Amino acid sequence: MRKVRVELGKESYDIYISHGLQQELVDFVKGAGFSKQAMLVTDSNVGPLYGEKIRRLLEEGGLKATIATIPAGESSKSLRMAEELYTKAIELGLDRKSPIFALGGGVVGDLAGFIAATYMRGVPFVQLPTSLLAQVDSSVGGKVAVNHALGKNLIGAFYQPKAVFMDLELMKTLPKREIYTGLGEIIKYGIIYDADFFAFLESHVKEVLGLEPEATVHMIARSCEIKAAVVSQDEKEAGLRRILNFGHTMAHAIEKETNYVRYNHGEAVAIGMVGAADISARLGMIPEADVTRVTKLIETLQLPIYADGCTVDAMYRDIFHDKKTVGGKVNWVLMEGIGKVMCRNDVPEDVVRAAMAARIAK
């Protein structure tokens, strides 16, 4: 079992990572000082597989947990679904010490976390992420949110969980495409923070793609450590945390241009990371050989490097509407080498357009 501490003063918490974590969960719940009533939020894919098993473990820990199942998919991250869960919480008589557990991918985690942050001005929240993306990204760092019809994640909060339990046994049922999605974010951590980790991924492709236990625990734990280190230094995204957006500027434009359907987020980020590496090289910040390494690892780990269905003009327009664009200046996260990035808002239009053109599938 690997344990990663997220240092946030009074809000600090542990992430437990292993194959099988039943006893750790039971022991944690017993000692947490929660009220007896609890809500276990899950989705229509994950709930039937693992909901009852987790509910029984919580019961062993002394909780009476009721399962609330939402339809799987991004459309459940809505204020309407939040209202249904508030109603359920009130009907169940949840009080200020009643915990809310999130069992599922990032959709469940973001929505359940948003409920936990706002119901009675905040109740204890525990994450049990079951997708690779949720494990290495959305469950770490305390961002919780629902979507608005006019944009993703526009209604949200910073709200830290009491603990995060990642039982990698539950990943056996995760569809392949969702695994690749998570791998995109994992590659990102190597690029932005840790050249050795990047090299580890390059030299363990077979183990990584096969989710072999030792390699999987390491890549998840190292990703969580890196995200935790960044978040600990900048919880509310005033500066350093922006480096986590590497690849995301172009990714958001690709997602928008393809109506959030053709590519999932991780796939769009993969293409965007190649784009950001390319911009870095065009600006003379890194050698071409680094772009080749980034591109090759992304491709080897079964992620796309070209976007279908986009035009340069549309993508270029979109980057100015991104949430992260301030005062009309696009904040690019660019590479200074593998393992090191910096933010720049002075990238010339022709460089951006050339890098975008290179990402469009012929």
Ligand code: NAD
């Ligand atoms: P998701 O929650 O939709 O899960 C992907 C799919 O996999 C779903 O169909 C889900 O039911 C299924 N699934 C999950 N675990 C499974 C398992 N073990 N077995 C079988 N099926 C399983 O999507 P996601 O990729 O996990 O997360 C995406 C969401 O996360 C987006 O809403 C995004 O905005 C959010 N996100 C949040 C943050 C943050 O910091 N809060 C960061 C990144 C992404």
